[in-house]
Amino acid sequence: MTQTFDFIVVGAGMVGAAIANGLAARGHQIALIDQGTAPQFSAGDDPDIRVSALSAGSERYLRELGVWDDILAMAATPYRRLAVWEAPEHPVARLMPVPPPRTIFSARDLKTSHLGHIVENRVTQKALWDRANRQPTITLYSGAGIQSLSGNDSQITATLDDGHTVTGRLLIGADGAGSRVRQLSGIGVSRDQYQQQALVASVRYRGSPEDITWQAFHSSGPRAFLPLHSAGPAHQGESWASLVWYDDPSVLSDLKALSETAFIARVSEAFPEELPDLTAVVARASFPIARQHAHRYFHGRVVLVGDAAHTINPLAGQGVNLGFQDALCLQTLLDEARRQGRDPADPSLLARYEDARRPANRRMMLVMDAFYHLFSNRRTPLWAMRNLGLGLAQGLPFARNRVARYAMGIDERLPAPVETLLRRLPTPWKKAG
Ligand SMILES: Cc1cc2nc3c(=O)[nH]c(=O)nc-3n(C[C@H](O)[C@H](O)[C@H](O)COP(=O)(O)OP(=O)(O)OC[C@H]3O[C@@H](n4cnc5c(N)ncnc54)[C@H](O)[C@@H]3O)c2cc1C
Numbered sequence: 369m370t371q372t373f374d375f376i377v378v379g380a381g382m383v384g385a386a387i388a389n390g391l392a393a394r395g396h397q398i399a400l401i402d403q404g405t406a407p408q409f410s411a412g413d414d415p416d417i418r419v420s421a422l423s424a425g426s427e428r429y430l431r432e433l434g435v436w437d438d439i440l441a442m443a444a445t446p447y448r449r450l451a452v453w454e455a456p457e458h459p460v461a462r463l464m465p466v467p468p469p470r471t472i473f474s475a476r477d478l479k480t481s482h483l484g485h486i487v488e489n490r491v492t493q494k495a496l497w498d499r500a501n502r503q504p505t506i507t508l509y510s511g512a513g514i515q516s517l518s519g520n521d522s523q524i525t526a527t528l529d530d531g532h533t534v535t536g537r538l539l540i541g542a543d544g545a546g547s548r549v550r551q552l553s554g555i556g557v558s559r560d561q562y563q564q565q566a567l568v569a570s571v572r573y574r575g576s577p578e579d580i581t582w583q584a585f586h587s588s589g590p591r592a593f594l595p596l597h598s599a600g601p602a603h604q605g606e607s608w609a610s611l612v613w614y615d616d617p618s619v620l621s622d623l624k625a626l627s628e629t630a631f632i633a634r635v636s637e638a639f640p641e642e643l644p645d646l647t648a649v650v651a652r653a654s655f656p657i658a659r660q661h662a663h664r665y666f667h668g669r670v671v672l673v674g675d676a677a678h679t680i681n682p683l684a685g686q687g688v689n690l691g692f693q694d695a696l697c698l699q700t701l702l703d704e705a706r707r708q709g710r711d712p713a714d715p716s717l718l719a720r721y722e723d724a725r726r727p728a729n730r731r732m733m734l735v736m737d738a739f740y741h742l743f744s745n746r747r748t749p750l751w752a753m754r755n756l757g758l759g760l761a762q763g764l765p766f767a768r769n770r771v772a773r774y775a776m777g778i779d780e781r782l783p784a785p786v787e788t789l790l791r792r793l794p795t796p797w798k799k800a801g
Pocket residue numbers: 378379380381382383384401402403404419420421422512513514542543544545547548549566568655673674675676682684685686687688689690691
């Protein structure tokens with residue numbers, strides 16, 4: 369038997385589960401479908417290897433959805449400072465009498481209590497799934513993926529791997545970077561694979577939870593520290609953190625093959641002295657990184673959000689923050705359409721969504737690419753330019769704070785001179801569609 373809904377959301381990752389909750393809270397009937405099963409969390413477990421830096425903008429959205437307190441009750445680590453600098457490995461840097469400049473963004477300068485939170489993906493997802501299960505207008509189908517789509521002028525039908533069929537007026541594809549929805553609806557995608565990959569490690573260290581996240585840029589890629597919560601009574605005086613090491617895939621595969629002791633020794637030697645004393649490594653995984661942009665955000669009765677529409681280099685941890693902004697924007701427009709009695713798949717409505725989100729997502733892609741290319745290059749003029757940039761950023765609190773507000777999701781745009789600079793940057797990083 370086919371069940372009928374207002375909206376079908378395919379993919380109950382962080383973004384899909386968020387928009388499903390947002391729409392359901394306004395009374396829309398939702399089918400929420402995920403091929404995976406319910407995310408699990410139990411205090412005292414080792415952390416999920418996948419963590420995200422959630423911006424103040426994402427916090428505000430998750431609060432509106434009624435899940436922020438549940439996230440805080442499980443585990444979320446606020447960070448009040450964010451530091452970036454270039455590792456002094458360039459030959460010219462070694463001749464300098466002073467270390468390269470560090471740019472430090474601080475909550476105090478912005479007169480706010482924190483810049484963001486580091487949250488395990490399973491925590492955010494679990495809070496959203498639990499909320500979805502409490503919403504009478506959401507029917508959650510888990511453990512079966514989407515197999516095919518069919519439709520007519522007024523509705524779309526999705527058939528799941530287990531034979532279930534569901535019908536709605538609009539299908540929202542939130543099924544991640546390899547989106548089957550995107551593929552089934554014939555929406556093309558531009559993809560550029562970066563040479564670097566990211567190795568993520570869940571580690572324990574001696575000390576209390578830190579309130580700083582930092583990133584040191586090496587020519588082979590950044591090395592980053594993201595603080596997590598206390599390791600609890602089982603490991604008195606210790607805390608968790610997530611480390612990210614971007615590098616050539618062959619380097620990362622050697623690192624993954626090391627014993628725990630050898631890995632700790634190698635990381636302690638390669639990371640900046642700010643890295644606390646590591647005591648354990650409980651998980652390591654590497655991820656290919658690619659910039660992807662769907663050629664269109666909608667087609668017929670299908671619309672894409674989150675990683676299904678775009679992926680960016682994770683070096684500044686903005687992927688899911690952009691996805692939440694897509695979700696909020698689309699949910700607002702769909703709500704407006706219902707109030708006006710309009711078809712939610714009206715192309716002029718969905719075009720407003722794409723017109724609002726594509727430039728914002730593309731802007732963030734360009735910023736990430738500019739960082740990637742500037743810092744992966746050992747040429748001396750570029751070395752001088754980026755250190756001048758970091759020095760200026762530190763010396764000009766107003767500009768620094770404006771960049772921080774953009775990264776935190778408070779401001780939609782970068783300061784005008786930075787936007788102009790990005791527009792003028794030469795290829796290769798202008799290709800993002
Ligand atoms: C190393 C690394 C670090 C990152 N760090 C950050 C960070 O600090 N901050 C940040 O904002 N972002 C970060 N990101 C990016 C972030 O993880 C993604 O942007 C985010 O997970 C995208 O969420 P999503 O819900 O759109 O997609 P996904 O998280 O990919 O969720 C997709 C969901 O769809 C389901 N699904 C897939 N196919 C089907 C199907 N055929 N049928 C039904 N269901 C399906 C999956 O089971 C999954 O639940 C990072 C990414 C990487 C690789």
